[in-house]
Amino acid sequence: MKRVFSIFLVLSLxxxxxxxAEDAAAKFPEREIRIIVPYDAGGASDxxxxxxxxxxxxxxxxxxxxxxxxGGSGSVGMTYARESAADGHTICYIPVELVMQKxxxxxxxxxxxxAFIGRLTEVPAALTVKSDDDxxxxxxxFIKYAQANPGxxxxxxxGTGSIWHIAATRLEEETQTQFNHIPYDGAAPxxxxxxxxxxxxxxxxxxxxxxxxxxxxxxxxxxxxxxxDTVSFADIPTLKESxxxxxxxxxxxxxxxxxxxxxxxxxxxxxxxxxxxxxxxxKFIAERGMIxxxxxxxxxxxxxxxxxxxxxxxxxxMDLD
Amino acid sequence: MVEAFSSLYEGILIAxxxxxxxxxxxxxxxxxxxxxxxxxxxxxxTALLIPLSYGLDSVTAIIMLCGIYYGGMYGGTITSVLxxxxxxxxxxxxxxxxxxxxxxxxxxxALKVAAVGSFVGGISSTFGLALLGPAVADFALSFGPSELxxxxxxxxxxxxxxxGKSLIRGLIAVCIGLSLALVGMDPISGTxxxxxGIRELVSGLDVVTLSMGLFGLSEILVGMENLSVAGxxxxxxxxxxxxxxxxxxxxxxxxxxxxxxxxxxxxxTSSAVPALISxxxxxxLSKHPEKFGTGVPEGVAGPxxxxxxxxxxxMIPLFTLGIPCxxxxxxxxxxxxxxxxTPGPTLFITNPDVIWGTIASMFVGNIILLILNLPLAGMWAxxxxxxxxxLYPVVLIVAMMGAYTVDNSVFGIVVMLISGVIGYVLKKLxxxxxxxxxxFVLADMMEQNxxxxxxxxxxxxxxxxxxxxxxxxxxSVVVITFSLIAELKNKKSALLTHDE
Numbered sequence: 001m002k003r004v005f006s007i008f009l010v011l012s013l014x015x016x017x018x019x020x021a022e023d024a025a026a027k028f029p030e031r032e033i034r035i036i037v038p039y040d041a042g043g044a045s046d047x048x049x050x051x052x053x054x055x056x057x058x059x060x061x062x063x064x065x066x067x068x069x070x071g072g073s074g075s076v077g078m079t080y081a082r083e084s085a086a087d088g089h090t091i092c093y094i095p096v097e098l099v100m101q102k103x104x105x106x107x108x109x110x111x112x113x114x115a116f117i118g119r120l121t122e123v124p125a126a127l128t129v130k131s132d133d134d135x136x137x138x139x140x141x142f143i144k145y146a147q148a149n150p151g152x153x154x155x156x157x158x159g160t161g162s163i164w165h166i167a168a169t170r171l172e173e174e175t176q177t178q179f180n181h182i183p184y185d186g187a188a189p190x191x192x193x194x195x196x197x198x199x200x201x202x203x204x205x206x207x208x209x210x211x212x213x214x215x216x217x218x219x220x221x222x223x224x225x226x227x228x229d230t231v232s233f234a235d236i237p238t239l240k241e242s243x244x245x246x247x248x249x250x251x252x253x254x255x256x257x258x259x260x261x262x263x264x265x266x267x268x269x270x271x272x273x274x275x276x277x278x279x280x281x282x283k284f285i286a287e288r289g290m291i292x293x294x295x296x297x298x299x300x301x302x303x304x305x306x307x308x309x310x311x312x313x314x315x316x317x318m319d320l321d
Numbered sequence: 322m323v324e325a326f327s328s329l330y331e332g333i334l335i336a337x338x339x340x341x342x343x344x345x346x347x348x349x350x351x352x353x354x355x356x357x358x359x360x361x362x363x364x365x366x367t368a369l370l371i372p373l374s375y376g377l378d379s380v381t382a383i384i385m386l387c388g389i390y391y392g393g394m395y396g397g398t399i400t401s402v403l404x405x406x407x408x409x410x411x412x413x414x415x416x417x418x419x420x421x422x423x424x425x426x427x428x429x430x431a432l433k434v435a436a437v438g439s440f441v442g443g444i445s446s447t448f449g450l451a452l453l454g455p456a457v458a459d460f461a462l463s464f465g466p467s468e469l470x471x472x473x474x475x476x477x478x479x480x481x482x483x484x485g486k487s488l489i490r491g492l493i494a495v496c497i498g499l500s501l502a503l504v505g506m507d508p509i510s511g512t513x514x515x516x517x518g519i520r521e522l523v524s525g526l527d528v529v530t531l532s533m534g535l536f537g538l539s540e541i542l543v544g545m546e547n548l549s550v551a552g553x554x555x556x557x558x559x560x561x562x563x564x565x566x567x568x569x570x571x572x573x574x575x576x577x578x579x580x581x582x583x584x585x586x587x588x589x590t591s592s593a594v595p596a597l598i599s600x601x602x603x604x605x606l607s608k609h610p611e612k613f614g615t616g617v618p619e620g621v622a623g624p625x626x627x628x629x630x631x632x633x634x635x636m637i638p639l640f641t642l643g644i645p646c647x648x649x650x651x652x653x654x655x656x657x658x659x660x661x662x663t664p665g666p667t668l669f670i671t672n673p674d675v676i677w678g679t680i681a682s683m684f685v686g687n688i689i690l691l692i693l694n695l696p697l698a699g700m701w702a703x704x705x706x707x708x709x710x711x712l713y714p715v716v717l718i719v720a721m722m723g724a725y726t727v728d729n730s731v732f733g734i735v736v737m738l739i740s741g742v743i744g745y746v747l748k749k750l751x752x753x754x755x756x757x758x759x760x761f762v763l764a765d766m767m768e769q770n771x772x773x774x775x776x777x778x779x780x781x782x783x784x785x786x787x788x789x790x791x792x793x794x795x796x797s798v799v800v801i802t803f804s805l806i807a808e809l810k811n812k813k814s815a816l817l818t819h820d821e
Contacts, residue, residue, distance in 0.1 A: 040651065040652075041364070041365075041367075041368035041371075041652045041655060043651075043655070046368075046655060047655055047658060047659060050659065051659075068368065069730075070524065071521075071523060071524025071525075072506065072520065072524045073506070075520065075523060076520060076523065076524055079520055080730075106513075107520065107523075151779075154776075154777050180776060180777070180779070181776075182773055182777055183773075184769075184773070188644070188645055188651065189588065191644075192462070192588045192638075192644045193465055193466065193773075195462050195642065195644070196461075196462035196463060196465050197462075197465075198466060198777065199777060210643075210663060210665075211642065211643025211644075211663055211664060211665030211666075211667075212642065212643065212665070214643075214665050214666060214667045215641075215643065215665050215666040215667075216666075217642070287661075288658070
């Protein structure tokens with residue numbers, strides 16, 4: 001009898017966490033969920049998260065709050081999320097910059113710190129110049145001019161080592177040109193500076209230049225995507241069409257701290273898929289020059305691992321000045 | 322012009338529906354409240370209220386969110402005057418004369434001139450926004466890195482006027498401010514400076530946290546020394562201007578209105594810059610510059626007018642070009658997008674009701690705020706009579722809460738406490754704190770713009786190619802020379818009379 005009891009005891013010790021995990025998932029969410037956005041309010045990642053938050057609320061029937069913790073190229077917010085309780089109540093918006101943090105020496109963050117619950121968007125890059133700049137009426141003009149004037153063409157980006165800086169550097173590499181890269185504190189000031197004619201071009205997300213294009217102050221020369229846009233920039237060619245093999249852009253995913261119970265991750269993942277497939281979300285993202293490209297937890301994890309390898313290779317060969 | 326008036330009329334009809342007046346009122350109240358509470362500024366409050374605005378009509382939502390923005394400019398004054406703790410960066414300069422006024426029992430005067438100045442600034446810049454809007458938008462764009470750098474140098478040169486009695490001590494204060502500003506990531510190369518491996522330092526120090534410590538906490542520490550010795554020196558508690566103070570105060574409000582409006586147009590500045598320049602301008606134009614810092618009403622009125630007037634100016638690049646000039650405007654831009662609108666020139670065509678309704682609501686909101694603030698000024702001023710023993714703990718708690726909310730982390734509290742102790746030591750050494758904090762605000766922007774200008778022009782040439790930049794740089798040299806001469810003269814006479 002005693003023996004049976006001890007076996008039962010040992011078994012239950014092993015099984016208890018499992019039962020508990022099941023239980024945690026069933027009860028989840030127990031309180032409000034927070035989405036940590038590692039950038040300031042008002043930007044693309046913030047807006048994406050806020051729209052998703054309303055979708056998640058509907059799917060999980062709970063409260064979902066958005067909290068901005070900006071700074072250090074996203075490292076402050078992401079590190080905070082990494083160190084939060086791994087119970088699914090803290091979700092983090094994960095930008096492409098996560099896979100570059102360690103290579104660029106910004107922080108020790110790596111993709112393995114998170115369990116990804118899904119990828120939401122692709123954030124393409126575009127080459128934009130001033131509309132009254134007669135030197136550049138096409139990508140060819142731009143590249144030829146840059147080749148003839150090495151180091152003279154000033155290209156604005158949203159900060160050294162940012163994805164838009166890397167986009168410009170990729171274009172340089174592929175066309176044997178040399179730009180003068182000007183870093184700004186975010187994409188908006190770079191676009192403003194371009195409108196004022198203080199720099200020659202920017203390589204940021206087309207959504208960031210939409211207002212300037214509508215104002216007749218800016219023109220987009222090319223998108224750095226695989227295929228043409230279907231909404232706001234349908235008549236803009238891709239770089240590929242001009243024979244320049246540059247496809248680069250950012251993306252936005254959602255993750256939770258790595259030790260979060262699998263059952264909770266699954267539940268969040270299902271809710272995220274539901275939130276990402278609402279018409280409201282799709283319309284909003286498309287109008288902002290981004291692309292909804294949902295990936296479930298497994299594909300997102302695989303994708304992000306590939307991206308880490310890709311950027312690691314690229315950045316170690318790249319001279320970011 | 323006629324067209325603008327008829328559009329404005331349409332806008333007023335939208336703004337004065339009961340629902341819009343109600344939400345305008347709510348926005349202004351929330352703005353004032355967060356302005357009072359250090360740490361949460363208008364940008365955080367706007368971000369927090371965006372989700373709540375989903376259910377509202379888009380024009381109503383934008384009216385409410387704008388109310389938070391300019392309401393915050395009114396509120397920030399109150400804590401600066403009463404407890405020497407600025408509620409947000411734009412009100413740092415208000416401490417310089419606002420707090421001494423409160424110490425003399427004239428907190429009511431400070432709060433009333435600030436309220437009236439804010440009102441005049443707010444209304445006049447809204448007129449500027451309505452009438453000049455698109456016409457001046459291109460002026461904004463002409464400010465690139467070179468021009469901005471020159472403007473900031475000009476701002477910095479006026480700091481010299483705030484240095485107090487000793488030039489050496491003033492320069493020490495400037496150096497401290499510069500060193501503090503260096504903390505964090507280098508804007509060009511991304512190198513982390515003075516990080517000490519602390520993650521929170523990567524993004525640099527926060528100006529509100531720092532000024533709460535340097536000004537507010539150090540004030541408490543100094544006050545604690547005298548706590549047992551004597552009570553407070555409150556005596557007059559009058560909220561009337563003296564006859565000889567009327568003229569300079571009125572003039573400072575008029576000048577502040579123009580200054581704030583034009584600075585608002587320039588992308589990349591913050592509302593702290595026009596406040597600072599206004600203060601220095603008033604001091605330089607004054608017949609009694611030596612009284613600045615001891616409690617002169619125009620030292621409060623000018624900057625408070627300028628930071629409110631800044632709001633109307635800053636809306637122009639947003640409405641006409643889709644450019645966010647300040648962090649709060651950036652969040653406001655996000656709010657427009659959340660409501661399915663893209664700020665920019667097309668907004669005037671696609672959503673004229675929203676644009677003109679919002680502009681008209683700014684008149685309504687400023688009137689509401691004036692009505693709220695004038696009687697409240699007297700009430701708030703009574704707070705200054707609360708015995709220090711009771712007031713200090715409350716201020717300390719408010720400041721700690723504020724420091725926490727800046728980044729939602731305990732790290733902010735640590736920074737605030739440390740800078741409080743530093744502030745105390747500096748006060749004991751008679752090193753003025755205002756230059757420290759203002760240089761801190763300017764240095765960050767200055768460094769980035771200088772490096773950009775150097776990189777764009779492959780050298781220093783850009784600063785002299787642009788007429789605007791050149792004029793500003795020459796003006797800075799003139800200001801520095803004159804203040805140096807004045808300082809040296811003061812020094813000489815002080816030495817001769819053996820006053821010090």
